[in-house]
Amino acid sequence: xxxxxxxxxxxxxxxxxxxxxxxxxxxxxxxxxSTAICGSxxxxxxxxxxxxxxGDVLGHEFMGTVVExxxxxxxxKIGQRVVVPFVIACGQxxxxxxxxxxxxxxxxxxxxxxxxxxxxxxxxxxxxxxxxLTGGYAGGQAHYARVPFADVGPIVIPEGVEDxxxxxxxxxxxxxxxxxxxxxxxxxxTVAVWGCGPVGLFTIQSALLMGAERVIAIDEHPGRLALxxxxxxxxxxxxxxxxxxxLAELTGGIGPDACVDAVGMEAHGHxxxxxxxxxxxxxxxxxxxxxxxxxxxxxxxxxxxxxxPGVYGGFTDKFPIGALMEKGxxxxxGQTHVQKYSDKLLQMILDxxxxxxxxxxxxxxxxxxxxxxxxxxxxxxxxxxxILKPQQSAVH
Amino acid sequence: MATEPVLTATTxxxxxxxxxxxxxxxxxxxDTEGEVIGRSVTVDRPRSExxxxxxxxxxxxxxxxxxxxxxxxxxxxxxxxxxxADELAVWDTEVVETRADALIxxxxxxxxxxxxxxxxxxxxxxxxxxxxxxATISYEQTGGRVGEMLARxxxxxxxxxxxxxxRRFKQLMETxxxxxxxxxxxxxxx
Numbered sequence: 001x002x003x004x005x006x007x008x009x010x011x012x013x014x015x016x017x018x019x020x021x022x023x024x025x026x027x028x029x030x031x032x033x034s035t036a037i038c039g040s041x042x043x044x045x046x047x048x049x050x051x052x053x054x055g056d057v058l059g060h061e062f063m064g065t066v067v068e069x070x071x072x073x074x075x076x077k078i079g080q081r082v083v084v085p086f087v088i089a090c091g092q093x094x095x096x097x098x099x100x101x102x103x104x105x106x107x108x109x110x111x112x113x114x115x116x117x118x119x120x121x122x123x124x125x126x127x128x129x130x131x132x133l134t135g136g137y138a139g140g141q142a143h144y145a146r147v148p149f150a151d152v153g154p155i156v157i158p159e160g161v162e163d164x165x166x167x168x169x170x171x172x173x174x175x176x177x178x179x180x181x182x183x184x185x186x187x188x189x190t191v192a193v194w195g196c197g198p199v200g201l202f203t204i205q206s207a208l209l210m211g212a213e214r215v216i217a218i219d220e221h222p223g224r225l226a227l228x229x230x231x232x233x234x235x236x237x238x239x240x241x242x243x244x245x246x247l248a249e250l251t252g253g254i255g256p257d258a259c260v261d262a263v264g265m266e267a268h269g270h271x272x273x274x275x276x277x278x279x280x281x282x283x284x285x286x287x288x289x290x291x292x293x294x295x296x297x298x299x300x301x302x303x304x305x306x307x308x309p310g311v312y313g314g315f316t317d318k319f320p321i322g323a324l325m326e327k328g329x330x331x332x333x334g335q336t337h338v339q340k341y342s343d344k345l346l347q348m349i350l351d352x353x354x355x356x357x358x359x360x361x362x363x364x365x366x367x368x369x370x371x372x373x374x375x376x377x378x379x380x381x382x383x384x385x386x387i388l389k390p391q392q393s394a395v396h
Numbered sequence: 397m398a399t400e401p402v403l404t405a406t407t408x409x410x411x412x413x414x415x416x417x418x419x420x421x422x423x424x425x426x427d428t429e430g431e432v433i434g435r436s437v438t439v440d441r442p443r444s445e446x447x448x449x450x451x452x453x454x455x456x457x458x459x460x461x462x463x464x465x466x467x468x469x470x471x472x473x474x475x476x477x478x479x480x481a482d483e484l485a486v487w488d489t490e491v492v493e494t495r496a497d498a499l500i501x502x503x504x505x506x507x508x509x510x511x512x513x514x515x516x517x518x519x520x521x522x523x524x525x526x527x528x529x530x531a532t533i534s535y536e537q538t539g540g541r542v543g544e545m546l547a548r549x550x551x552x553x554x555x556x557x558x559x560x561x562x563r564r565f566k567q568l569m570e571t572x573x574x575x576x577x578x579x580x581x582x583x584x585x586x
Contacts, residue, residue, distance in 0.1 A: 005586040024573040055586035072572060092572040094440055096526060109575045116554065123563075126575060133577070138583040146582060148575065204449040394464035 002390070003142035003367040009047040010377075012370050014184060017057065020138060020146035024071025028150035030084060034163040035062035035140045035373050038086075038171055038385045039197045040311045043129065045373050048265055049313050051115060051132040059172040060086035060128040060389075062140025066154075070266040075151035082154035084147055084337035086171045088126035088137065091152035101125075102335035107149060108135045118267045119314070125335070135295050141369055143390045155287070158350070164357050164387065165349055173356060176202025176262075179309035182332035185210045192216040192247055192256035192299065193233070194292045194332070196224035198385050200262035201359050203316035204233050207260075216250060218243055221381040227359060240389070247299045255301030263292035264310025290316040297323050308333035351388045359384045365392040409552045427466050433533050433554045436564040440526035441569045443497045449569065450500055453489075459564035459574065461557060462550040474502075479549040485510070510546060511536040529565065531558050 003017045020029060020314030037289050038061050043049050063083040076082070088107040090097050092238050095103035108116070116124035116133045123250070128141015138145065147154060157166050175198050183191055191201050191207045196219035204215045208231065217228035220239040229235055236246045247256055293308065297320050299304055306329050324331070348354045361384045364372050372386040438445060441504050449455050453474040457463040464484075467475040472491045479485050487508035493501040493515075501515035514533040521528045533554060535542070550557050577583040 001584070003584065003586070007586075013586075016586045017584040017586050020584050021581040023576060023582040024569070026573060053585075057583075057585060090567075092440070092570045094438070095567075097440075106571050107575055109577050110567070112564055112577070114559060126577070136577040136583055138577070138579075138585060142584075149571070207466075219559045242542040 002366060003138070003145035004059060004207045004366065004388075006044060006052055006056045006058050006389065008052045010045060012058065012140035012373050014167065014367050014369055017055075017142070019211055020144055021068045021070055023146065023165045023225065025070045026149050026151050027070040027257050028066050028073055028147045028154065029068035030062070030064040030074050030082065030140075030147055030154075032062050032064040032140055032143060032145060032390045033081075034064070034167050034178040035142075035366075035390065036167060036172075037061075037369070037376050037388065039199060039376075040130070041373070042377055043265060043311055043313070044058045044114055044360045045377060049131045049133070050119075051112075053132060053136070055130070056129070056136070057138040057142055058129040058140030059145075060130055061167065062128075062145060063157070063167050063170065066150075067144070069150070072163065073151045073310045076154060076156075081157045081159075083154045083157060083169045084128070084140065084145070085164050085169075085174075086127050086130075087153070087335060087338050088128065088135070088148055089339055091147050092127050093338075095125075096152075096339075099337055099340040101337040101339040104205075112136055120212060122367075127335075128313060131319050135291055141366065141388055141390075143366075149291055153339055154231035155346060157346075161350070165231065166346065166356070166362060167387065168198075168356050169216075169338075169342060171336065171338065171348075171356070172198040173202050173345055175199050175309050175336040176204075177341055177345060178336050179203040179205045179260050179262060179307045179335075180206035180210055180212075183207060183210075183212075183260065183305050185212050185258065187211055188256040190214045191258045191260065192218060192296075193228075193260045193262055194218045194296055195310065196228045197262065197265075197380075198359055201384075203232065203260050203262055203307075203309065204228055204231050205354065205359075207258075208232055216247065216256065223381040224384060227384060230309070230358065244299050251301070255299055256303065257301055258305040258307060259280070259296040261296045261310045262292045265289060265312045265314075267291035267293070269315030272347070285291075290319065294318070294320055297327075298329055300327065300329055304326045304329055309336070325341070360387055362386040364388055366390040367393070399586045419479045422559075433558050434530055435555075435558045435562055436530040437566050437567045438521050438526055438528050440478055440498055443520060446527050446529060446569060447500070449493070451523050459568050460561045461552070461564070475507075480554050483548045485545070485549055510549075529562065531562055533558060537585075 001019050005015050066080045069076050088100050089101035090106040091105040093105040104125040112132050112135050113123035124134050126135035128137050132154050180203050189212050191212045193203050196217050207215050212329040215233045217233035218236045219225050225235045365387045376386050435525045453466045454468050457465050475488050487504050488506045489502045490505050491502045499517045504511050512535045517530040519528045536553040567574050578584045
């Protein structure tokens with residue numbers, strides 16, 4: 001089959017690789033009809049996430065048709081259309097039983113689990129196409145994918161529903177939803193969202209659905225800010241506006257009740273601390289640039305809530321622990337417990353309560369995936385979401 | 397290192413336990429000279445089920461890396477076939493102690509230079525979270541030639557092996573299968 005493979009920083013290629021096969025009883029093989037490039041794939045593209053190996057197949061947002069099912073899988077049937085959550089969860093361990101699917105203790109193979117235990121204190125959950133810290137599973141930017149524990153994760157899609165309306169159930173929609181849920185929104189609340197990429201945009205939409213009185217969107221790209229404005233957000237462009245002053249003015253000096261870091265480890269900015277982070281990252285002394293998170297913590301009101309859906313992978317410094325403690329902030333974070341939200345969000349899509357297609361800017365054949373990565377990385381203003389079509393032939 | 401929680405509930409431990417603090421596989425053969433390696437994992441299944449599964453030694457190869465098969469000779473004896481085509485070893489073991497739903501201990505009796513004792517201990521986890529399983533293995537000698545043989549047979553040091561075997565045991569008992577992303581079938585790659 002053809003698949004998008006990683007070979008190093010800014011080096012991804014579409015290559016022919018072996019087809020996957022059923023290995024375990026609960027597996028399924030999915031023939032992929034649509035897959036997307038995620039903002040977190042850019043952290044791999046920029047080689048910020050450790051334990052990548054040359055030849056790894058990327059992609060953790062994908063959907064398609066079930067073409068093969070293991071003998072122990074009593075849920076899926078050949079021919080069903082499914083969206084596959086990026087988190088691989090067994091459904092039976094301590095964490096899955098508590099719907100903390102992104103903490104599943106059984107999906108990361110024992111050979112790789114020890115690495116993340118060294119780095120994070122506990123072994124991480126398995127995930128598709130996201131380094132060997134999360135198991136080294138092949139991703140879904142390919143013709144086919146093997147899905148382990150396929151009787152737990154895959155979301156069966158009713159007939160007649162377009163791929164594009166449900167594809168983002170795999171990651172960015174539940175990630176935005178959980179980010180808003182982590183804000184514990186109360187009536188009258190102002191929620192500020194750093195980053196108007198796909199997760200930030202879905203966080204804005206979710207926060208408004210959850211009853212936030214006002215959502216403030218922070219970004220530097222006019223194209224992305226325009227999408228946030230259409231959703232109903234108030235805009236702050238950090239390219240020409242001091243963010244903390246603007247947020248203080250917009251909230252009468254109180255500060256936002258909840259602040260969301262939807263940027264993660266590669267924050268852009270023009271301030272002194274960001275330059276410091278950038279230099280240290282460039283010489284390999286730190287992995288994570290946390291400019292957005294610092295600003296989140298300083299801007300949030302006393303007793304407020306900080307939600308971090310943005311991905312971090314390692315360590316940082318100049319972390320404003322004093323502001324965090326003295327203001328009594330609550331921090332909630334984590335990879336998304338996708339499976340917890342699948343049914344609810346699918347129903348909201350089918351009921352027309354959530355718009356999932358407004359952020360799609362590009363649709364490309366899989367063969368042009370490297371160009372999709374380049375656009376998403378370098379032309380962020382006009383490239384908000386790239387969908388890849390494995391079954392389409394390349395257009396030359 | 398915190399070692400106290402593991403054996404405090406045990407009244408007659410045949411082996412003392414020294415906990416490893418790393419699982420990165422960096423330990424050399426010298427590090428394990430005469431050493432006892434123990435590790436614990438919580439498995440969300442009843443003690444009786446886990447004990448029953450492991451009491452049939454034929455099951456052990458399903459989660460112990462490098463063990464090709466274990467043939468049950470009689471209720472107390474088993475023959476282990478370990479390694480791969482490049483390096484194969486066979487040894488016999490006898491059960492030295494069992495306590496129903498609580499402990500299985502065995503030791504090598506013949507056929508190997510890798511003289512060792514091993515045990516699996518099962519205790520109720522606090523808060524109804526299943527069973528804490530502790531695996532302990534003690535080699536009479538692991539340095540030099542024997543240590544090299546261990547490394548060739550298992551491709552990893554004893555501490556890492558105990559950790560990975562227990563994780564696989566947990567996966568198998570909780571989910572019915574062992575997670576894998578081994579290329580090419582389980583995870584194709586270029």
